[in-house]
Amino acid sequence: MSRLVSSILKRDQIVERLTAHPLSLALGAVIVFAQVAILVGEISGIPFGTWFSLDLNHFQVGGLLFPFSHYAPIAPDVTTGAGFSGLDFLASLTLFFVCGMSLLTCGPVVESYYGTRRTFLALVLCTVGHAAVASALPGKFAFSTLAFATFLIVTSLLVQLERRETRVETENDLRMLLLMAAVVLAAMTAGFLQHSSYDSLLAGVGVGPAFAVVGFVVNWKLQMREVRMRGEGKVGNLYFVEEIDLLTREEIEERMDRLLDKIANKGMDSLEPEENRFLKNASQRLKASESEEASI
Numbered sequence: 001m002s003r004l005v006s007s008i009l010k011r012d013q014i015v016e017r018l019t020a021h022p023l024s025l026a027l028g029a030v031i032v033f034a035q036v037a038i039l040v041g042e043i044s045g046i047p048f049g050t051w052f053s054l055d056l057n058h059f060q061v062g063g064l065l066f067p068f069s070h071y072a073p074i075a076p077d078v079t080t081g082a083g084f085s086g087l088d089f090l091a092s093l094t095l096f097f098v099c100g101m102s103l104l105t106c107g108p109v110v111e112s113y114y115g116t117r118r119t120f121l122a123l124v125l126c127t128v129g130h131a132a133v134a135s136a137l138p139g140k141f142a143f144s145t146l147a148f149a150t151f152l153i154v155t156s157l158l159v160q161l162e163r164r165e166t167r168v169e170t171e172n173d174l175r176m177l178l179l180m181a182a183v184v185l186a187a188m189t190a191g192f193l194q195h196s197s198y199d200s201l202l203a204g205v206g207v208g209p210a211f212a213v214v215g216f217v218v219n220w221k222l223q224m225r226e227v228r229m230r231g232e233g234k235v236g237n238l239y240f241v242e243e244i245d246l247l248t249r250e251e252i253e254e255r256m257d258r259l260l261d262k263i264a265n266k267g268m269d270s271l272e273p274e275e276n277r278f279l280k281n282a283s284q285r286l287k288a289s290e291s292e293e294a295s296i
Contacts, residue, residue, distance in 0.1 A: 023116050024107030027123070028100060031145055034068040035096050039089070042071060049073045049143075053197060054131055056140035067127050069143045070096040074195045091189050095144055095201070098181050102149035106156035106175060113159050114219065126151050126211055133203035139196025146182060146201055150208030151215075153179045158216045179209075256283075 034052065041048035053073035054066040071092040074085070111119045126147040134142035153175050160172055186201035259275055 021108040021111040021116075023119050023123070024103050024111050027107070027145070027148075028103045031068050031070065031096070031099065031103075034065070035070050035092070038069060038071045039092065047073075052143070054134070054142040056131075056135050056142075066131070066143045067123075067145050067148065070099065070145070071143070072189075072193070072195050072197045073141060073143060074197070087193060088195075091185070091193060091198075094181075094185055095146065095189075098178060098185060099145045099149040102152050102178055102182075103145075105171065105178070106149075106152035109156040109159055110152050113155070114215075118219075122151060122155075122211065122215060123148050126208055129207040129211060130200070130204050133207055134200040137196075137199045137203065139199055141197035142200045142203070143197060144201060144204060146186065147204035147208045147211075150179065150182050150205055151212045152208075153182070154209040154212035155216060158212065 038048040038052060049069065049071040050073040051060065051062040052065045052069035052071075054063040055073065072088055074088055107119075110122075114122065130147035131142045134140065157172060157175050157179075183205055186198075186205045189198040190202050259271065262270055262275075
């Protein structure tokens, strides 16, 4: 645990993460600023917790910032505020810690796997999904980055399981602890704290993993589709190459003869897409080989 924390906080690695994983670091910085502002505001009697939450009963523009808020909108009146209380403060810090650690430990893995644009799209989808599910709950409140945080945790676990790297078992244990902490926190706050806004944390815990599994499967299918179309590429941690790259010249010519006989007997339309691509690439390869031999 101490080695993991020290590796996260190294200055050179922070700079590297900032350039390689801008979304994870930017989102982390935004939620830190929002958390400080909300807590200071609530202590001062300013209901930032209410302003930065999505209240579908009384919508306001500030509610669009609900993914960055980790303090429940418990203020009874928007004009007076002063909704601060000790238990909510503890729940807020715990929720912020779980989401923050998820961004630091899982965000770079997911952003490297999907890319910054797709990860940002996942953030938007998790946010919209969280709001949609929360709208079906009695309180109709939504706040916190928990939906996206659980998305990151489950996706990073799927990525590491796909890679089958034993050296990251400790990190996977931490991710499982974070996921369990998110589930327990959502259940405990919804069950024991009074305000109905805590019910939306259960919605976030449900939406994030669901989107993670669906997104992982869809991405895998898209990669497989690209490999079938191009004949080469990467699916997860597996690399696929053109069949022609693995054959000798005699084997290429032999298969070309079979395909040409098939065309002569049944027509060009009888070729499968893979056979058509092989014939085209093989012709180009043989022409290039003949040109090289002629130049020698």
